[in-house]
Amino acid sequence: MLLDYIKARDMLGRYGISSVKSGYVDSPEQAVKFSEGKPLALKVLSEKALHKSKSGVVKLGLLDPDDIREAFSELSSKASRLRPYKILAQRMAPPGVEAIIGGRKDPQFGQTILLGMGGIYVEAFRDFSLRICPITRYDSVEMIHQLRSAQVITHNGKSEKMLSGLLLGVSRLLGEHPEITELDLNPVIVREDGYEAVDLRIIEE
Amino acid sequence: MLKPRSVAIIGASRNPEKVGHVIFKNYVNAGYPGRLYLVNKSGEEIEGTQTYKSILDIKEGIDLAVIAIPAEYVPAAMEECGRAKVKTVVVVSGGFAEVGRQDLQDKMVGIAEKYHMPTLGPNCLGVMDPRSRVDTLFLPTYKLSRPSIGGVSFVAQSGAVGSTVLDMISSEGFGLSKFISYGNAAHIDEVDVLEYLLDDKETKVIILYIEGAKRGKELVKIARRISLVKPVIVLKGGKTFEGQQAAHSHTAALAGSYEAYLALFRQFGFTIANDLSELLHYAKIFSSEQQPSGPRIAIVTNGGGAGVLTADAISSSSFLKLGKFSTATEKTLRKSMPVLVNIRNPLDLAGDADYLRYKEALGAICGDGNIDMVVAIALFQTPGADSKLAAELIRIKGDSKKPMVVLSTGSDYTRMHKIMMESSGLPVYDSPAAASAALEALYRYSEYKKAKKQGKDPH
Numbered sequence: 001m002l003l004d005y006i007k008a009r010d011m012l013g014r015y016g017i018s019s020v021k022s023g024y025v026d027s028p029e030q031a032v033k034f035s036e037g038k039p040l041a042l043k044v045l046s047e048k049a050l051h052k053s054k055s056g057v058v059k060l061g062l063l064d065p066d067d068i069r070e071a072f073s074e075l076s077s078k079a080s081r082l083r084p085y086k087i088l089a090q091r092m093a094p095p096g097v098e099a100i101i102g103g104r105k106d107p108q109f110g111q112t113i114l115l116g117m118g119g120i121y122v123e124a125f126r127d128f129s130l131r132i133c134p135i136t137r138y139d140s141v142e143m144i145h146q147l148r149s150a151q152v153i154t155h156n157g158k159s160e161k162m163l164s165g166l167l168l169g170v171s172r173l174l175g176e177h178p179e180i181t182e183l184d185l186n187p188v189i190v191r192e193d194g195y196e197a198v199d200l201r202i203i204e205e
Numbered sequence: 206m207l208k209p210r211s212v213a214i215i216g217a218s219r220n221p222e223k224v225g226h227v228i229f230k231n232y233v234n235a236g237y238p239g240r241l242y243l244v245n246k247s248g249e250e251i252e253g254t255q256t257y258k259s260i261l262d263i264k265e266g267i268d269l270a271v272i273a274i275p276a277e278y279v280p281a282a283m284e285e286c287g288r289a290k291v292k293t294v295v296v297v298s299g300g301f302a303e304v305g306r307q308d309l310q311d312k313m314v315g316i317a318e319k320y321h322m323p324t325l326g327p328n329c330l331g332v333m334d335p336r337s338r339v340d341t342l343f344l345p346t347y348k349l350s351r352p353s354i355g356g357v358s359f360v361a362q363s364g365a366v367g368s369t370v371l372d373m374i375s376s377e378g379f380g381l382s383k384f385i386s387y388g389n390a391a392h393i394d395e396v397d398v399l400e401y402l403l404d405d406k407e408t409k410v411i412i413l414y415i416e417g418a419k420r421g422k423e424l425v426k427i428a429r430r431i432s433l434v435k436p437v438i439v440l441k442g443g444k445t446f447e448g449q450q451a452a453h454s455h456t457a458a459l460a461g462s463y464e465a466y467l468a469l470f471r472q473f474g475f476t477i478a479n480d481l482s483e484l485l486h487y488a489k490i491f492s493s494e495q496q497p498s499g500p501r502i503a504i505v506t507n508g509g510g511a512g513v514l515t516a517d518a519i520s521s522s523s524f525l526k527l528g529k530f531s532t533a534t535e536k537t538l539r540k541s542m543p544v545l546v547n548i549r550n551p552l553d554l555a556g557d558a559d560y561l562r563y564k565e566a567l568g569a570i571c572g573d574g575n576i577d578m579v580v581a582i583a584l585f586q587t588p589g590a591d592s593k594l595a596a597e598l599i600r601i602k603g604d605s606k607k608p609m610v611v612l613s614t615g616s617d618y619t620r621m622h623k624i625m626m627e628s629s630g631l632p633v634y635d636s637p638a639a640a641s642a643a644l645e646a647l648y649r650y651s652e653y654k655k656a657k658k659q660g661k662d663p664h
Binding site for chain 2: 106107108109110112129130131132135138139142146
């Protein structure tokens with residue numbers, strides 16, 4: 001069962017994992033207000049459309065209030081067949097490197113944690129690292145270094161430390177929540193001075 | 206089970222083609238010093254040895270019963286073992302869960318538990334311990350050579366992989382501590398075996414061939430502890446979807462997701478082999494019990510090309526690198542080497558190098574703080590390379606704290622010297638890639654242990 005987005009975000013927050021500012025909006029005006037003059041993304045969340053981008057119910061990079069209103073109306077009409085649904089507004093994260101952090105409950109070994117860098121590397125080259133939870137700091141650093149695409153993120157020690165801390169947080173969360181069967185932070189945008197999970201999904205038994 | 210004072214073979218047979226006959230002969234051939242009893246329902250004498258119709262007829266206590274009879278009769282035989290207070294049982298017979306007879310297997314486990322009788326198998330080769338001369342393998346010694354006594358223990362889920370590797374180990378210089386083939390893992394499984402080997406003083410290195418684990422969480426627990434104590438080299442069978450299908454019908458194993466297994470092994474400092482020959486390459490370097498101080502390699506060679514290829518292999522490793530000689534070493538070498546020798550790493554001693562030139566060169570390099578490990582390439586086809594060189598390399602390895610491997614490629618004359626060096630604990634490889642992979646594994650394992658032991662990373 002898919003956990004509600006805001007509940008999932010709050011659960012991650014309790015483990016120190018930050019994600020982009022998000023909130024449900026019920027009207028075009030609420031969406032405009034949420035933007036506060038900063039670029040916005042609008043997404044339809046529904047059990048019937050687990051692949052949001054494939055279902056065409058995502059609008060990115062909305063800045064102008066009229067564009068926001070129009071996008072809201074368009075999504076609402078598209079989403080009518082996906083009832084019940086909610087519309088999530090998110091601030092756009094500043095650009096950075098994309099990472100994927102995931103969790104999966106292995107039938108043999110229990111919770112496992114996965115790290116991959118930059119979309120294409122994971123998809124095309126199957127470049128990811130995997131560990132059994134709980135992981136230690138040593139494991140988290142090894143997970144980063146094991147990636148062939150490690151250089152795209154480890155150009156400085158600071159971002160490596162940040163990513164390592166993020167992995168430890170996810171591992172702790174998975175360890176304390178055995179009911180989670182799958183977890184996806186995809187993508188996480190990583191910059192030199194910070195990161196945000198942009199999309200997240202937690203599936204429970 | 207591995208150090209029994211008395212062994213009973215249930216299903217011992219006169220017919221040389223029967224498994225029960227081969228096991229009996231192997232015990233005799235190995236010179237097993239304990240008491241050996243043969244059980245056969247007809248009670249016929251076998252090669253002048255008395256047999257018993259039932260294990261219950263034997264008056265003395267039995268430490269190990271080896272059962273080699275058709276599957277359907279196994280539960281009854283185990284029941285008798287239980288009543289005769291047999292301590293441990295090995296069931297070599299097949300015909301259980303691997304062919305859909307889970308019922309027979311469950312019955313067997315029920316009896317083992319009722320009598321608290323640790324039982325290995327079914328569908329396995331059983332155990333071998335060259336020290337106690339226990340050998341339950343049903344493969345004749347003229348077909349499968351038995352390894353000498355050593356520190357490597359080998360745990361194999363599959364009997365066929367087990368026997369193949371054993372045969373290969375017998376021609377290697379390092380010897381065997383224990384061989385345990387556990388087959389269907391109905392009662393004793395890989396976790397029990399690893400727990401035993403963790404504490405076994407005779408075991409210095411563990412090789413593991415595994416297709417699927419029965420108790421994943423328990424495997425994680427023992428994996429966490431074991432490689433802090435001794436190196437474990439693992440080969441995981443059942444890599445692809447097709448492979449997993451085969452594993453199921455083969456040893457009725459539940460091959461889990463291959464990636465999760467690799468993650469587990471990597472996380473807990475196991476050395477992962479990709480095929481049988483890699484298993485042996487890694488076993489060889491770990492059984493030499495050498496401790497590297499770092500990743501910097503020196504290469505000494507009597508063939509320029511071989512030196513270049515080895516330098517390439519070292520450079521393509523993400524963990525090893527070529528070291529740079531210290532000025533003091535360079536100075537010493539300049540004095541002792543002929544002028545035609547270029548003083549750099551790899552150090553090409555030239556095709557006419559004899560043992561004395563190796564002695565001078567390696568003596569200087571082994572004392573160099575900029576070098577952590579040494580590859581000595583000895584091509585025995587050259588005029589200067591002979592048994593004196595092999596003896597010198599053995600001596601240098603004995604005196605030096607730096608890990609050293611020899612790279613020798615060639616036929617009969619080379620093989621003779623390889624055996625000579627390996628039986629003295631000096632690992633010999635026949636390709637630059639194998640030598641480089643072995644040194645990398647040794648280095649990575651030592652780094653893993655260091656990181657864990659410094660307490661930087663408490664579990």
